[in-house]
Amino acid sequence: MADLRIADVHKAFGRVQALSGVDLAVRSGALVAVLGPSGSGKTTLLRCIAGFEPLDGGEIWINGHRVAAPDASVPPERRRVAVVPQEGALFPHLSVLGNVAYGLGRSARRVGRAATVLDLVGLAGFEDRMPHHLSGGQQQRVAVARALAPRPPVVLLDEPFNALDAALRAEVRRDVWHALRADGATAVLVTHDQAEALSMAEEIAVMRDGRIVQSGPPELLYGSPADPWVAGFVGEAVWLPATADGDRARTPLGTMRLTPAEGGVPVGPVRVLLRPEQITISRPGDPNATAATVERRDFYGHDAMLALRLPDGTPVTARVFDPATAPPAVGDRVGLRVHGTARAFPPDGRPEGSARPSATDGRP
Numbered sequence: 076m077a078d079l080r081i082a083d084v085h086k087a088f089g090r091v092q093a094l095s096g097v098d099l100a101v102r103s104g105a106l107v108a109v110l111g112p113s114g115s116g117k118t119t120l121l122r123c124i125a126g127f128e129p130l131d132g133g134e135i136w137i138n139g140h141r142v143a144a145p146d147a148s149v150p151p152e153r154r155r156v157a158v159v160p161q162e163g164a165l166f167p168h169l170s171v172l173g174n175v176a177y178g179l180g181r182s183a184r185r186v187g188r189a190a191t192v193l194d195l196v197g198l199a200g201f202e203d204r205m206p207h208h209l210s211g212g213q214q215q216r217v218a219v220a221r222a223l224a225p226r227p228p229v230v231l232l233d234e235p236f237n238a239l240d241a242a243l244r245a246e247v248r249r250d251v252w253h254a255l256r257a258d259g260a261t262a263v264l265v266t267h268d269q270a271e272a273l274s275m276a277e278e279i280a281v282m283r284d285g286r287i288v289q290s291g292p293p294e295l296l297y298g299s300p301a302d303p304w305v306a307g308f309v310g311e312a313v314w315l316p317a318t319a320d321g322d323r324a325r326t327p328l329g330t331m332r333l334t335p336a337e338g339g340v341p342v343g344p345v346r347v348l349l350r351p352e353q354i355t356i357s358r359p360g361d362p363n364a365t366a367a368t369v370e371r372r373d374f375y376g377h378d379a380m381l382a383l384r385l386p387d388g389t390p391v392t393a394r395v396f397d398p399a400t401a402p403p404a405v406g407d408r409v410g411l412r413v414h415g416t417a418r419a420f421p422p423d424g425r426p427e428g429s430a431r432p433s434a435t436d437g438r439p
């Protein structure tokens with residue numbers, strides 16, 4: 076394991092600027108997710124770290140050694156960076172043990188190390204199976220075990236759970252997380268799935284148009300997004316037009332407290348951000364609530380999202396945590412209460428982009 080440092084990396088393909096000055100530091104033993112929409116440069120960044128793409132500018136350092144710069148590049152095999160691709164990475168003619176031990180050389184200890192990493196990914200006892208006798212989830216576990224086996228300085232995971240169905244994905248994700256942690260691996264996970272990034276990574280770097288626009292722990296990105304685009308990409312956003320006066324803002328959903336911001340105290344027109352779980356449903360006519368009408372209900376089992384409309388026409392979204400007990404129905408009038416503080420952003424323009432644009436994302 077080692078630390079990884081990426082400094083001002085640029086990479087173009089013809090006229091397409093895939094990376095435009097990327098800075099990223101990954102501590103030894105940390106798991107960082109690079110999260111961004113399609114085309115934002117995630118895979119290019121990963122390929123530059125692995126040594127598959129030369130840099131146009133900037134530097135990449137692994138464990139204090141410069142491995143990439145425009146004028147000097149350590150070849151991929153000497154960087155020893157392991158890559159877990161999306162799928163189909165196993166040698167079909169080798170057993171599970173053969174696959175995992177492949178990169179371990181001739182040492183007698185290699186079988187012991189292979190068994191250890193297979194155990195870490197939950198596949199002890201599968202040594203003699205052939206890849207075509209494994210499920211998709213088991214194959215990805217073997218791919219992770221094979222990546223970890225030679226103790227590479229850095230493990231890169233390129234959307235490794237994409238091909239798995241939702242239920243299996245959560246389970247494999249959890250086990251891979253445990254395996255990476257138990258082995259002390261320094262890992263970079265590339266994903267466009269915000270839930271995956273939020274649940275797995277200690278730190279998330281959000282990428283857009285070849286740049287990292289914000290990085291930090293998941294709680295920081297969700298609670299204090301740097302701009303409206305990050306707010307919409309990392310989680311569901313409810314946007315309200317508002318008038319700010321110091322630490323409070325007047326909105327169609329009532330007057331609410333603002334999250335203290337570094338830039339000082341806003342005054343005048345702003346738009347404020349709430350998360351759907353900050354809005355709770357109360358009975359119609361509640362004097363401490365704002366009236367709203369339910370327009371849509373998306374039931375997810377553990378919770379539900381309600382798309383609602385305020386009397387002035389503003390759409391909002393509320394997350395209901397006990398949807399099985401007397402959930403409001405479409406057309407019902409309810410009261411809405413707000414909890415916690417709202418974050419103020421400048422009023423100009425519409426919030427750009429969203430991870431899941433839908434009728435429920437409450438954008439004005």
Ligand SMILES: Nc1ncnc2c1ncn2[C@@H]1O[C@H](COP(=O)(O)OP(=O)(O)OP(=O)(O)O)[C@@H](O)[C@H]1O
Binds near residue numbers: 112117120267
């Ligand atoms: N070999 C290449 N030749 C030309 N353009 C490329 C090449 N590789 C990537 N690009 C372009 O660079 C930009 C970034 O691509 P990249 O694959 O890194 O994005 P990404 O965030 O990984 O996207 P996705 O999530 O869809 O895989 C895109 O505009 C892409 O079309």
